[in-house]
Structures are given as structure tokens and as C-alpha cells.
Amino acid sequence: MKQFLITAITSIVLFSSCKKDDTPEYNSNIKAPLSIEFDNVAGSSDLELDGGYKTANGDSIYITKLKYYVSNFKLTRTDGTVYTVPQEDSYFLVDESDEATHEAELEIPEGEYKTLSFTLGVDSLRSTMDISQRTGVLDPAGAGADMYWTWNSGYIFFKLEGTSPQSMMGDVMYHIGGFGGYSSSTINNIKTITLDLSTRGVPKVKSGKQTNVHLFVDALKMFTGATNVSIAANPMVMFDPFSISIANNYVSMFKHDHTEN
Amino acid sequence: MNRKHIFVILFLLAGAIACKKEMIESFEGFKNPAGFPEPVYHFATNPVTKDGFELGRKLFYDTRLSVNNTISCGNCHIQTSGFTHHGHNVSHGIFDRLGTRNSPAIMNLAWSTHFMWDGGIFDLDLQPIAPITNHVEMGETVVNVVNKLKEDAEYPSLFEKAFGSREISNTNFLKAMSQFMVMCVSNNAKYDSVTRNQAVFTEDEQNGYTLFKQKCNSCHTEPLFTDQSFRNNGLPVTTRNDMGRFAVTLQEQDKLKFKVPSLRNLSFTPPYMHDGRFLTIDAVLEHYNAAVQITPTLDPQLQQPGHTGIAMSAEEKRLINTFLKTLDDRVFITDRRFSEQ
Numbered sequence: 045m046k047q048f049l050i051t052a053i054t055s056i057v058l059f060s061s062c063k064k065d066d067t068p069e070y071n072s073n074i075k076a077p078l079s080i081e082f083d084n085v086a087g088s089s090d091l092e093l094d095g096g097y098k099t100a101n102g103d104s105i106y107i108t109k110l111k112y113y114v115s116n117f118k119l120t121r122t123d124g125t126v127y128t129v130p131q132e133d134s135y136f137l138v139d140e141s142d143e144a145t146h147e148a149e150l151e152i153p154e155g156e157y158k159t160l161s162f163t164l165g166v167d168s169l170r171s172t173m174d175i176s177q178r179t180g181v182l183d184p185a186g187a188g189a190d191m192y193w194t195w196n197s198g199y200i201f202f203k204l205e206g207t208s209p210q211s212m213m214g215d216v217m218y219h220i221g222g223f224g225g226y227s228s229s230t231i232n233n234i235k236t237i238t239l240d241l242s243t244r245g246v247p248k249v250k251s252g253k254q255t256n257v258h259l260f261v262d263a264l265k266m267f268t269g270a271t272n273v274s275i276a277a278n279p280m281v282m283f284d285p286f287s288i289s290i291a292n293n294y295v296s297m298f299k300h301d302h303t304e305n
Numbered sequence: 306m307n308r309k310h311i312f313v314i315l316f317l318l319a320g321a322i323a324c325k326k327e328m329i330e331s332f333e334g335f336k337n338p339a340g341f342p343e344p345v346y347h348f349a350t351n352p353v354t355k356d357g358f359e360l361g362r363k364l365f366y367d368t369r370l371s372v373n374n375t376i377s378c379g380n381c382h383i384q385t386s387g388f389t390h391h392g393h394n395v396s397h398g399i400f401d402r403l404g405t406r407n408s409p410a411i412m413n414l415a416w417s418t419h420f421m422w423d424g425g426i427f428d429l430d431l432q433p434i435a436p437i438t439n440h441v442e443m444g445e446t447v448v449n450v451v452n453k454l455k456e457d458a459e460y461p462s463l464f465e466k467a468f469g470s471r472e473i474s475n476t477n478f479l480k481a482m483s484q485f486m487v488m489c490v491s492n493n494a495k496y497d498s499v500t501r502n503q504a505v506f507t508e509d510e511q512n513g514y515t516l517f518k519q520k521c522n523s524c525h526t527e528p529l530f531t532d533q534s535f536r537n538n539g540l541p542v543t544t545r546n547d548m549g550r551f552a553v554t555l556q557e558q559d560k561l562k563f564k565v566p567s568l569r570n571l572s573f574t575p576p577y578m579h580d581g582r583f584l585t586i587d588a589v590l591e592h593y594n595a596a597v598q599i600t601p602t603l604d605p606q607l608q609q610p611g612h613t614g615i616a617m618s619a620e621e622k623r624l625i626n627t628f629l630k631t632l633d634d635r636v637f638i639t640d641r642r643f644s645e646q
Contacts, residue, residue, distance in 0.1 A: 174350045175430040176476045185434050185447035185475035194435040196425040196553050226427040227418070228554040285555060 069250070070154040076251040079147040080117070080160065081258045082138045083301070084110055091263055093140055100268035103275040105216060109205040110140040110263055111191060113166050113181070119152055120159035122246065127152055135166065137181035137191065138261075147256070156246050160257060161238040164295065165201030168223040168234065196283060198223055201233060202294060204263060211279035218266065219282040220291050231283070233291040237298050245303030256304040262297045269293035332358070335415065338492040340500055340528055344415035346429060346487050353484045356467040361485025363463065364478070366645040369453045370433075371399050371443035378436070378482075379645060381408045385638050387570035388412055388489065394581030398442035405545060407581035410574060412637070413567060415487040418533050422563045422579040425553040433482045447475050454478070489643055491569050492528075493636035500528070506631065513628025520615050521568075521625070523606055530568040530632065536604040537561040539597030539614065540578060547580065560602050572633045586629060590622045 084091040086107065087098075096106045114136050117129040129150055136148040170182065178184065184192040184199075191200045202220040224232035239259070241247060247255045267273040271289035281287050332355035337344060351357075364370065366379045381396040382388040388411035390396045396408040406422050420426040426435060436442040437450060451473050454460040461471040467484075468477045498504035506514060526532040535550045542561065550559040563579045577583040583592065597607050597614035607614055617625065637643075 172427070174347065175428070175479055176350065179476070183475055184431065185479060189434075189438065189446060189448070192434075194426075194431075194438055195421070197427050197431050225554060227424075228550075228556060228559070230554045230556065283552070283555070 069248075070156070072153040072155055074154050074251050075151040076154050076249045077254055078119075078150045078152050078157075078247060078249050079254065079256045080114075080150065080162075081147045081256055082114065082261050083146065083258060084138075084140050084261045084263055086264050087262060091140060097264060099264055099273070099275065101272050101274050103208055103210040103267075105206050105208045105275065107140075107204060107206040107263065109203060112138055112164060112202040113191065113199060114138060114148060114162050114164060115166055115170075116163040117148070117150055118161045119157040120161075122156045122158045122242075127155075127157075131170070135170070135180070135182055137188065152249055154250050156248050158240070158242045158246055159238060160241055160300070161236060164235040164237055164298075165221070165233060166199045166223065168232075171198055171223040172226060193219075193221065193283065197226070201235075202266075202291070204266065208275045208279065210275040212276070213279065215279065216275055217280045217282070218287075218290060220287045220294075222283065222287065231285065231288055233287060235291060235295045237295060239298060239300045241300055241303065244300045245305070247303045248305045253305075258301050258304060260299045260301045262299070265297035266290050266294040269296060334358075335487055335490075338490065338497075341492065342416060342529070344487070345418055346415040346483070348487075351430070351480045351483055353488060354467060356463070357481050357484040358488050360463045360467045361481040361483070362643070362646070364482055365485050370437055370445060370450050372445040372449075373399055374453075375399060376443060378411075378433070381436075381442075382411045384640075384643055385573065387491075387573040387638055389574040391573070391575070394576050396442070398436075398439070399444045402441040404439075404441050405547060406579050407576065409564075410567065410570065411486055411489050412491045412569065413529055414489065416529055416533070419564065423550045423553050424535055424564055429483045429486060430479045432486075433479055447478065451475060451478055485643075489637075491634040491637040494569060494634040495631040497528070497634075499631070507627075509624055509627045510631050513624035513626070514631075516617075516621050516625050517628050520617065520621075524565045524604075525568045531565045534565055535559065535562040536565055536606075537600065537602040538563075538593070539599070539603050539607055540582070540592070541596070541598050542600075543580065543582075545580065549579065558602055561600060562602060568629060569632045570634055570638065571629055573638055586626050587622065590617060590625060593617070594622065 086095065089097065091107065091110065093108055094106060096104060099105060115134050116131065117134050119127050121127065129152065137145060139145045166182065170178065181187045184194070188199065191203060192198070193200060198221055200219045200221040202218070204218045206216050207214050208216045220233055222231035222233045224230065224234070241257065247257050249255050270292055273290060273293065278286055281290055334353045335348060366377050368374050368377045370377055376399060381390040383391055390408040395404045395406055397403060409422065414429055417429070420429065420432045421435070426432050434447055437445050437447055454473050460473060464473045464477055465471045467481060495504055499506055524532055524534065524536060548560050550562040571586055575584055577586070577589050583589045593615040594617045595614065597603070599613055
């Protein structure tokens with residue numbers, strides 16, 4: 045009996061080591077760190093708060109604030125299978141003024157990934173969850189307070205503020221949100237961003253090392269695309285149908301620049 | 306003999322203590338009154354406890370919820386005024402800043418599907434954030450409020466009793482507020498006694514009730530006296546041009562719509578309408594009788610063939626007004642459980 049056991053154990057060890065040899069690099073049962081870096085830029089310049097930039101329309105803007113939610117990360121392996129980051133670990137608030145927020149730190153199974161997808165904003169389900177399920181950056185009474193409409197329960201997904209000589213009152217404010225409405229349907233500016241990682245460097249995620257997907261996020265893209273946004277005509281856009289045009293523009297602000305493996 | 310005396314005294318004392326204990330433990334949490342619909346508040350994620358309710362009440366009356374520690378929720382939601390801001394068309398906040406709408410009643414909120422006149426808030430737990438952070442109301446942040454509470458000698462242990470942790474979280478702060486608010490149930494007006502066969506209407510009240518059911522009940526539906534819907538009741542648009550629910554949904558059909566308010570406790574809650582424009586119930590009834598304005602979103606119920614609004618003779622208005630007084634709930638506005646302790 046004892047001998048049989050030893051034989052069994054030996055063969056298990058042997059077989060598992062055999063298996064290990066087949067896929068030497070990655071163990072999909074082990075999770076390893078992957079950071080997604082949101083490097084905010086303005087056109088071809090690095091974005092600096094209080095810096096002056098020109099929009100596609102030729103307007104001048106001095107950006108004083110840039111914040112946005114990214115959430116619900118999904119990664120597609122080179123073999124086509126998809127890993128979805130558990131939702132509760134999947135909400136990040138990128139704030140240009142706080143360097144610590146520029147990277148979304150994920151833990152994903154070891155492997156090579158060819159596509160990254162995430163939500164710009166907060167999904168409708170989480171937007172309507174019990175307050176106890178909305179902590180950290182999602183706390184509308186705390187860290188998320190600046191990104192929340194108290195009078196019309198819902199997150200502001202994207203916030204860009206500044207000043208511009210083209211604005212009659214001097215200030216510019218773009219507060220873009222709208223999860224589709226709780227009981228009556230209204231604007232839905234939840235956007236899914238999908239980025240191909242294969243051309244600029246596939247992340248090779250493995251435990252014991254830090255892999256970083258470096259994205260450039262061009263804030264000025266909100267002013268251009270299907271609708272060219274004139275600051276003189278629309279210096280302040282909040283919960284307003286025009287926000288749909290801005291959201292449709294800013295989906296194209298994310299670009300995969302490179303991967304640090 | 307002496308010993309017997311002592312025994313009797315001890316026995317009585319024990320009885321008295323037991324009585325007292327029973328009184329303390331008589332808190333029954335939220336009870337749905339007979340004849341009321343099922344509440345919509347999510348008690349599953351926030352069961353009402355005695356400690357939670359009492360903590361919520363203390364917070365409701367705490368001026369530290371405002372930026373300069375001057376006003377509490379109870380300032381604009383006064384119990385004796387049916388938890389509204391009596392005598393103010395729009396409410397005054399910190400530094401006497403004025404809002405744009407009449408403060409709504411903290412009453413029967415467990416049945417409310419939406420909050421505020423435009424229904425912009427869909428969960429009672431989220432409601433307190435709005436007045437606390439609004440710069441014309443309390444002008445504070447919840448984070449600052451919680452920090453003030455953390456420094457208090459009593460609050461950490463009160464939160465521990467209510468939620469099992471001395472750490473005061475934003476979530477537990479908001480849940481305590483909800484526990485107090487859902488308990489503010491008004492169901493002890495004469496009308497309620499009549500439905501419970503404990504009282505009878507006078508002839509005028511009965512006639513008023515009959516008229517009410519013909520002319521008002523379709524929107525101000527018994528027993529809450531609101532159907533929780535949003536409607537345009539034909540008020541002339543003022544220079545403020547408040548579009549009501551439209552601001553929340555951006556749907557054309559929601560322009561000028563406001564939440565149908567309950568008609569309970571009207572005697573204690575003037576002025577009336579979302580902007581407090583009418584000082585008396587007579588003025589409200591006269592609006593429906595003769596002043597309803599036709600706009601594209603006017604409620605169809607107010608556009609009857611051959612008549613705009615609700616036709617009422619002077620006598621009918623008097624009878625309806627008489628009936629409405631049976632919705633005044635003096636037990637509610639004097640209930641010590643809801644008062645500042």
C-alpha cells in the first residue's frame with residue numbers, strides 16, 4: 045500500500061513536471077502584476093496643468109484640471125481567450141494632479157496579451173449599487189465627491205476644466221457623465237475603449253517582474269472628431285445633450301505607445 | 306415582619322426595573338402600517354435598529370453637518386411644520402443663502418421611489434449628500450462632517466453600537482441618516498383613524514372625501530396621497546424657468562414636471578408647490594379650478610373635454626379643503642421619537 049502510494053505520488057510529480065515543461069514560461073494559475081499607465085498629453089506635448097494648448101478649432105485653452113474614471117478592464121491573450129479583472133478591483137480615477145493615480149495596478153494571470161479593453165466611466169450597474177458597494181474612488185461622499193452629481197445621482201466620468209480667452213466668462217468646464225438613467229432613459233456616455241497591444245509591444249505578464257502598458261491619453265481629442273468643439277460656442281458642457289458629441293470625440297484619446305516588459 | 310417588607314420592596318423594585326427594561330426594548334424597528342403598500346426602501350441592506358435610528362436622529366439635528374456649524378437638517382425640515390421649512394417659499398441655507406425650491410417633507414420616505422422635486426436622486430442613502438454639499442444649503446463635504454464626528458467624544462461609540470465599528474465611515478453615516486428618515490411615518494391623521502374604524506368623518510368631511518376621490522385621487526393616491534409620479538400641473542412658468550424633471554432626464558416630455566407631493570399634513574406645511582408660490586390651500590384649489598396653463602406637457606388629467614384644470618364650485622372647494630384637514634397628523638408632528646432630544 046505504502047509502495048503504491050509512493051509510486052502514485054512519484055508519477056504525479058513526474059507528470060506535473062512534464063506538463064510544466066510543455067509551457068515553460070507562463071502559469072495561468074498564477075497572477076502577476078500589470079500596470080496600465082495613463083500618461084496624459086495634449087496633442088504632441090506632455091500635458092501640464094496650467095499649461096496653454098491649442099484645440100483643433102484653433103482655440104486657446106489653459107487646462108487646470110483633468111480627471112476621468114477607467115474601469116472594467118479586460119485583456120485578451122494572444123491565444124484569443126479573455127481575462128476579465130474582477131469588477132471590485134477594477135475602478136480607477138485618473139487625476140492629472142496626482143501622480144499616484146496615473147497607473148491602474150492590475151493583477152492578472154501570467155501570459156501574453158494582445159488586446160486591452162476598459163470602460164471610460166462607471167458602468168450603470170455599479171452606478172446604482174448600494175452605497176456600501178461604492179467605496180474608495182467610487183465613494184460619492186468621499187474620494188469620488190468631485191466626480192459626482194449629487195442632484196442627479198450619477199458619476200461624472202470625465203472632467204476637464206480650465207480657462208480660455210474664447211470663453212465669454214473666461215472659464216471652461218466639461219463635466220461629462222450619464223449612465224443611461226435609473227428609471228427614465230437619458231443620455232448614456234459610458235464608453236468602451238479597445239486597444240490593440242500587438243503592434244506596439246505585447247505585455248508579457250509574469251510573476252517576479254513588473255509589466256507596464258504605457259498609454260498616451262490626448263486630452264485635446266475631446267475637441268475634435270465627428271464634432272469639432274468650439275470653446276466660444278460651448279465653454280461649459282455638463283449634463284446636456286451636447287456632452288454626447290464630446291464623449292464620442294474623447295473615445296479616441298487613448299493610444300498604446302509602448303510596453304515595458 | 307421586617308424581612309417580609311424588604312422582600313415586598315425588592316419584588317416591586319424588580320417589577321419596576323423589568324417594566325423599564327421592557328419600555329427600552331419596545332423599539333420595533335420599521336413597521337409597515339396596515340393598508341399601506343409595501344415600502345420600496347432597501348431594508349435588506351440597512352435594517353433599522355434602535356441604535357441606528359437614534360444615531361440618525363442625533364445626526365439629523367446636528368449643526369456640524371454644515372460648513373460653519375450653524376444649521377442642521379432640522380433647520381429646514383422642522384417637525385412641527387411637518388418636516389418642512391414653514392413660511393419660506395424657498396429655503397434658507399448657510400449665510401442665509403436662498404435655494405430655488407421649497408423644502409420637501411421628511412415623511413413616508415420609505416415608500417418614495419425618487420427624491421427631490423425632480424426625482425434626481427434615486428436612493429435615500431444618497432439623498433443627504435446633496436443638501437450637505439450644496440453651497441446654498443449646508444456648504445460642507447461629507448468627509449469634513451465625518452472628520453468632525455470622529456473628534457467628538459460620543460459619536461465613535463454611538464457608531465460602534467449601531468454598526469459594530471468605532472470607525473465612522475461615509476457609508477455608515479448615510480445609513481444612519483436613512484434609518485432615522487424611514488422611521489418618520491405619518492399614519493395617525495383622522496383619515497387613518499376613519500380607515501381603521503376608530504373615528505367617523507363629519508358630513509362635510511365625508512362629502513369632501515367623495516369629491517376628493519372624484520377629482521384628486523388619481524394623482525394624490527390614497528393612502529400616501531401621492532402616486533410618486535412626475536407631472537406638469539399647469540403652473541404658470543416664472544422667470545426662474547425651472548424645468549423640473551427635464552433637467553434630470555433631458556426628455557422633452559419631462560419639461561415642467563415635478564413630483565406629485567403627498568397631501569398629508571398640509572396645514573403644517575405651507576407654502577405649497579415646488580417653489581412655494583401659494584400660501585394657502587384655497588389658492589392651490591383655485592389654481593386647479595381656473596388658472597391651469599396649457600403647455601405641451603400639461604398632464605392629460607387636467608385637460609378634460611371642454612375644461613382645462615379641475616372644475617370646482619366654491620362649495621366643492623370648501624368641502625375638499627375640509628377633507629384635506631383630516632390628513633393633518635398631529636401625532637406625527639409631536640412624536641417625541643422624531644424630535645431633537
